Amino acid sequence: MNEEQKQKYKQKYDQAKQNGVKFWPDIIYKDLLVSFAFFILLIGLAAFVGVAIEPKADPSDSTYVPRPEWYFLFLFEFLKFVPGKIEWMGTFVLPVIGVLVLFALPFLDRNPLRHWKNRLTGVSIMGVVVLGMVGLTIRSVITTPKNEEGFVANTPAGKMILGGELYGIYCVECHGPDGEGGVIAGVEGMEGVELKPISSRDEMYTRSDETLGAIIEYGQQDLGMPPFGLAYGGELKKSELDAMVFFMRYTWDDRAELPADAASAGAIPNLAENEIPSYEVHISKIIQRYCISCHRPGKENNNYLMGTYQEILTTGDNAANNLLAGDMTSYLIQAINGESIFDESGEEIIQQMPPTKLMKEEYISIFENWVLNGMPETAADAEVLTVEVTAEE
Numbered sequence: 001m002n003e004e005q006k007q008k009y010k011q012k013y014d015q016a017k018q019n020g021v022k023f024w025p026d027i028i029y030k031d032l033l034v035s036f037a038f039f040i041l042l043i044g045l046a047a048f049v050g051v052a053i054e055p056k057a058d059p060s061d062s063t064y065v066p067r068p069e070w071y072f073l074f075l076f077e078f079l080k081f082v083p084g085k086i087e088w089m090g091t092f093v094l095p096v097i098g099v100l101v102l103f104a105l106p107f108l109d110r111n112p113l114r115h116w117k118n119r120l121t122g123v124s125i126m127g128v129v130v131l132g133m134v135g136l137t138i139r140s141v142i143t144t145p146k147n148e149e150g151f152v153a154n155t156p157a158g159k160m161i162l163g164g165e166l167y168g169i170y171c172v173e174c175h176g177p178d179g180e181g182g183v184i185a186g187v188e189g190m191e192g193v194e195l196k197p198i199s200s201r202d203e204m205y206t207r208s209d210e211t212l213g214a215i216i217e218y219g220q221q222d223l224g225m226p227p228f229g230l231a232y233g234g235e236l237k238k239s240e241l242d243a244m245v246f247f248m249r250y251t252w253d254d255r256a257e258l259p260a261d262a263a264s265a266g267a268i269p270n271l272a273e274n275e276i277p278s279y280e281v282h283i284s285k286i287i288q289r290y291c292i293s294c295h296r297p298g299k300e301n302n303n304y305l306m307g308t309y310q311e312i313l314t315t316g317d318n319a320a321n322n323l324l325a326g327d328m329t330s331y332l333i334q335a336i337n338g339e340s341i342f343d344e345s346g347e348e349i350i351q352q353m354p355p356t357k358l359m360k361e362e363y364i365s366i367f368e369n370w371v372l373n374g375m376p377e378t379a380a381d382a383e384v385l386t387v388e389v390t391a392e393e
């Protein structure tokens with residue numbers, strides 16, 4: 001720029017200054033207004049919308065994929081290109097050099113002209129930096145594996161359902177469907193062992209939630225109670241242990257009162273008058289509480305699996321006789337009525353089911369009603385039958 005140009009530029013600059021507004025207080029005032037508006041907006045969002053929280057941190061859960069906040073993702077992604085041995089280069093030296101370069105930019109590019117076309121050095125360096133950040137962020141989002149969609153129960157109703165299901169799967173075989181204990185039958189290695197109730201007032205009043213959680217997590221191995229926490233060789237995450245303790249507390253502790261909307265969550269539905277039970281609504285729920293603990297993958301028990309509608313009809317050493325539509329001599333019906341099944345040589349092949357203690361009369365009759373009506377799978381299937389039956393009457 002020669003002297004003449006410089007003068008012209010200075011004049012233009014002075015003129016612009018005359019026409020403009022003052023930084024103090026005009027611009028500062030505007031800034032304040034806008035920041036205040038955002039401040040109010042943030043408070044409003046925090047108060048009325050909030051952020052969904054993730055489940056409690058669980059050091060034993062190795063399936064969790066941790067990631068930094070989105071505005072740090074580019075740095076996180078950048079780090080992946082730096083070999084582990086010189087991590088300090090990626091976490092410290094290179095970022096600091098980058099920031100220093102940006103700081104130095106106005107000194108490197110001392111061109112006084114303001115239009116971007118005249119400032120290619122500055123604009124291109126900044127452009128590369130911005131593009132790099134955006135690109136790395138996108139790459140990081142794309143390459144992040146999805147957190148495993150474990151069901152996380154946050155509401156009381158959700159915890160009751162999850163806790164009840166887990167109790168049904170993992171605990172019923174030894175402790176019974178209502179935590180009543182007693183002499184164990186039908187469990188390999190525990191035959192004849194007598195357990196005290198875990199649902200009693202005594203137990204509930206003397207064990208805090210933390211103690212119960214700890215007992216389930218670590219087990220009581222010298223007494224025969226296996227550990228269930230992931231970190232101790234079991235299969236259950238912290239959030240699942242929590243749900244189970246929640247279920248036990250609110251089902252068995254007479255001092256604990258559930259919010260009304262959660263009170264019936266996960267409970268086995270009653271049969272209405274004239275209603276025909278279905279697998280979907282009634283049978284699967286009864287099985288979840290009384291049978292699944294012993295009849296799931298990994299358990300022998302005559303290879304009888306009770307996880308799905310198909311399984312209860314088609315698995316088991318005696319699959320051909322377990323469930324016969326309309327037939328009260330079906331092995332399953334006999335067994336839940338307390339009768340043993342014998343083979344031709346007179347040897348017992350199936351004992352009463354459940355082996356420790358028969359179910360309530362009410363549930364036994366739901367099973368019978370269901371078999372008599374041809375074992376409908378869904379509520380809709382049962383509905384059709386119900387209509388037919390009522391029409392006949």
Ligand code: HEC
Nearest residue numbers: 170171174190195196198212215216220223224225226228
């Ligand atoms: C293989 C059988 C078995 C299974 C399965 C089992 N337990 Fe136990 N549990 C025991 C035995 C044995 C004890 C020792 C206490 C006793 O002898 O009464 C025990 C003790 C306990 C106690 C402590 C009683 C006390 O206060 O001393 C609790 C609570 C308990 N179990 C809960 C559970 C829960 C919840 C589950 C399911 C996640 C479960 N147990 C699964 C066998 C089992």
Ligand code: HEC
Nearest residue numbers: 186290291294301302304316317318319332350351353354
């Ligand atoms: C404590 C464990 C336990 C529970 C709980 C349990 N079972 Fe069993 N079940 C067994 C064992 C063990 C066998 C193998 C036969 C035997 O030893 O009697 C068996 C076998 C059966 C069989 C025969 C399968 C075949 O093809 O031979 C049927 C049917 C059955 N159970 C139904 C039920 C039903 C229905 C429930 C729930 C109401 C239930 N069981 C709950 C342990 C259990």
